[in-house]
Amino acid sequence: MATLNSTKDFSPVEDAENIKKACLGWGTDEKAIISILGHRNSFQRKLIRLAYEEIYQEDLITQLKSELSGDLERAICLWTLEPADRDAVLANEALRKPILDYRVIIEISCVKSPEDLLATKRAYRFRYKHSLEEDVASRSHTSRDIRKLLVAVVSAYRYDGAEIDDKVAHLEAEILHGDISEKAFNNEELIRILTTRSKSQLKATFNRYKDIHGTSITKDLLGDPADEYFAALRMVIRCIRDPKKYFAKILRCAINTKGTDEDALSRVIVTRAEKDLKEIKELYMKRNNIALDAAVGRDTSGDYKAFLLALLGDDEINN
Amino acid sequence: MATLNSTKDFSPVEDAENIKKACLGWGTDEKAIISILGHRNSFQRKLIRLAYEEIYQEDLITQLKSELSGDLERAICLWTLEPADRDAVLANEALRKPILDYRVIIEISCVKSPEDLLATKRAYRFRYKHSLEEDVASRSHTSRDIRKLLVAVVSAYRYDGAEIDDKVAHLEAEILHGDISEKAFNNEELIRILTTRSKSQLKATFNRYKDIHGTSITKDLLGDPADEYFAALRMVIRCIRDPKKYFAKILRCAINTKGTDEDALSRVIVTRAEKDLKEIKELYMKRNNIALDAAVGRDTSGDYKAFLLALLGDDEINN
Numbered sequence: 116m117a118t119l120n121s122t123k124d125f126s127p128v129e130d131a132e133n134i135k136k137a138c139l140g141w142g143t144d145e146k147a148i149i150s151i152l153g154h155r156n157s158f159q160r161k162l163i164r165l166a167y168e169e170i171y172q173e174d175l176i177t178q179l180k181s182e183l184s185g186d187l188e189r190a191i192c193l194w195t196l197e198p199a200d201r202d203a204v205l206a207n208e209a210l211r212k213p214i215l216d217y218r219v220i221i222e223i224s225c226v227k228s229p230e231d232l233l234a235t236k237r238a239y240r241f242r243y244k245h246s247l248e249e250d251v252a253s254r255s256h257t258s259r260d261i262r263k264l265l266v267a268v269v270s271a272y273r274y275d276g277a278e279i280d281d282k283v284a285h286l287e288a289e290i291l292h293g294d295i296s297e298k299a300f301n302n303e304e305l306i307r308i309l310t311t312r313s314k315s316q317l318k319a320t321f322n323r324y325k326d327i328h329g330t331s332i333t334k335d336l337l338g339d340p341a342d343e344y345f346a347a348l349r350m351v352i353r354c355i356r357d358p359k360k361y362f363a364k365i366l367r368c369a370i371n372t373k374g375t376d377e378d379a380l381s382r383v384i385v386t387r388a389e390k391d392l393k394e395i396k397e398l399y400m401k402r403n404n405i406a407l408d409a410a411v412g413r414d415t416s417g418d419y420k421a422f423l424l425a426l427l428g429d430d431e432i433n434n
Numbered sequence: 435m436a437t438l439n440s441t442k443d444f445s446p447v448e449d450a451e452n453i454k455k456a457c458l459g460w461g462t463d464e465k466a467i468i469s470i471l472g473h474r475n476s477f478q479r480k481l482i483r484l485a486y487e488e489i490y491q492e493d494l495i496t497q498l499k500s501e502l503s504g505d506l507e508r509a510i511c512l513w514t515l516e517p518a519d520r521d522a523v524l525a526n527e528a529l530r531k532p533i534l535d536y537r538v539i540i541e542i543s544c545v546k547s548p549e550d551l552l553a554t555k556r557a558y559r560f561r562y563k564h565s566l567e568e569d570v571a572s573r574s575h576t577s578r579d580i581r582k583l584l585v586a587v588v589s590a591y592r593y594d595g596a597e598i599d600d601k602v603a604h605l606e607a608e609i610l611h612g613d614i615s616e617k618a619f620n621n622e623e624l625i626r627i628l629t630t631r632s633k634s635q636l637k638a639t640f641n642r643y644k645d646i647h648g649t650s651i652t653k654d655l656l657g658d659p660a661d662e663y664f665a666a667l668r669m670v671i672r673c674i675r676d677p678k679k680y681f682a683k684i685l686r687c688a689i690n691t692k693g694t695d696e697d698a699l700s701r702v703i704v705t706r707a708e709k710d711l712k713e714i715k716e717l718y719m720k721r722n723n724i725a726l727d728a729a730v731g732r733d734t735s736g737d738y739k740a741f742l743l744a745l746l747g748d749d750e751i752n753n
Binding site: 233236240244245246247248249252253259263266267270271272273274275276278303307311312313 | 555563564565566567568578582585590591592594597622630631632
């Protein structure tokens with residue numbers, strides 16, 4: 116469930132006008148912007164952006180970029196984009212980093228439904244005049260194994276029905292176990308299974324793996340913690356097996372890292388606030404003995420903090 | 435341009451009734467069925483199928499399957515399916531053969547536009563409860579290299595704009611040439627380029643290749659004629675570079691092979707009759723000094739021949 120408290124009565128024109136007002140004059144009224152955009156759902160934000168464009172002949176996001184800065188700017192701009200377009204921007208951002216942030220690519224590829232992943236790939240092509248696969252595949256300075264894995268997960272257009280073939284689950288659990296035992300982690304069979312089978316089928320295969328061998332596949336994949344390929348493989352499995360648990364973990368790492376990883380923090384809160392952030396918060400609480408809101412409040416400050424708390428459904432302004 | 439002569443005034447209900455009439459009683463009136471379906475475009479056939487279902491509570495294709503047989507049955511049933519669904523059926527048929535017919539998979543993946551390929555993959559998932567990638571990837575008894583190439587072309591969701599990067603074309607022409615000179619045909623770079631770049635970009639790269647090295651890339655790839663991986667690579671390049679020429683060649687081979695390859699003959703005529711069969715016919719004439727209609731007429735017989743000639747726009751019945 117979502118954590119966002121969105122308003123029921125709203126006028127896109129009034130919102131657009133109020134945002135413009137907050138941007139005029141000396142300095143920007145960040146609080147006003149947060150109180151509006153932090154309480155509008157995806158469809159409402161779309162209408163505000165259309166109204167803003169219509170009234171001021173200017174793109175709302177361009178305006179926000181020129182008025183805001185730092186973590187707040189990034190978070191609000193991501194939030195204002197439509198989901199598929201936002202993920203395209205996140206993927207491109209990850210690809211342009213000196214060290215490719217493979218987590219983002221895996222997250223987008225393995226958490227989203229096949230149709231949503233497709234919408235993101237379509238948005239990416241529209242924005243960057245390249246396909247996402249193409250940019251992942253031609254990315255140099257990335258290890259060959261990781262690149263191979265990323266191209267395969269990004270290209271996947273999995274079946275998304277609930278049907279499961281038990282025989283296949285058993286057979287492929289054994290193939291995975293064989294590859295892992297022989298340390299053939301970049302074996303094509305392993306990659307084929309993880310990147311082409313439907314998520315329901317893979318969950319059945321992972322369960323079968325545990326039934327037969329007594330340990331989970333991710334435990335068996337715990338290799339050298341510094342080996343990024345291992346980490347990427349485990350991440351693919353986690354994103355497919357239990358995305359909420361995965362996101363709770365990403366939030367924990369983002370908050371616990373020295374200096375806070377604001378990029379990851381904003382990414383998860385912005386992308387999940389209208390989906391399953393409520394359950395992610397519960398998992399976070401259970402695992403860390405502190406509420407996510409409290410942890411975020413402790414680690415961030417100012418308007419950025421106010422905005423994240425608004426998306427977490429934990430602020431006093433209930434617009 | 436299309437070769438199909440479709441009628442302008444038509445009633446889906448009347449057509450459905452006339453097809454039913456042709457199926458009733460002793461024997462089937464194949465000529466009546468051909469005179470109707472052989473002169474209806476894709477949208478008209480869809481309406482006939484809907485009308486048939488509505489009136490007789492029976493699927494038209496199931497009915498046709500029970501009334502017709504052999505090459506005529508296969509051709510008319512393929513023709514009656516919607517294009518994306520038809521390609522899904524063709525792909526599945528190719529995958530179920532004892533020796534995988536990789537030509538069909540390459541054709542579908544490399545000739546269709548990215549959006550049409552996607553529609554086919556969606557139809558495949560709907561029909562077979564598996565993704566097409568998954569079934570290609572898990573296909574055993576196929577050489578590892580061919581499978582790797584097929585999975586990559588099937589998974590591609592290329593950018594389809596006209597923008598070209600000349601620097602990339604030059605650089606990648608040299609990478610391709612390097613791999614080919616070193617006989618590293620299954621090199622990942624070669625596969626990456628062929629399967630992720632946009633078709634416009636690839637055409638520029640192939641041209642650059644010829645400019646620099648004086649021979650075309652397909653000529654440089656002429657290896658052992660019995661090596662299927664070479665043949666598959668050349669086919670990928672040909673389908674991207676010039677699909678019409680590719681189809682003219684497939685028709686030539688289908689007709690000139692001992693006993694005629696009816697599967698390929700029907701496939702090309704059925705899938706191209708509403709697209710570019712006119713230009714394919716011209717290319718065929720130029721290369722073989724015989725009109726395609728005459729060649730088809732010589733090699734086939736009976737109702738099957740009548741149906742193919744109808745799709746080729748060369749029959750006396752102009753319904």
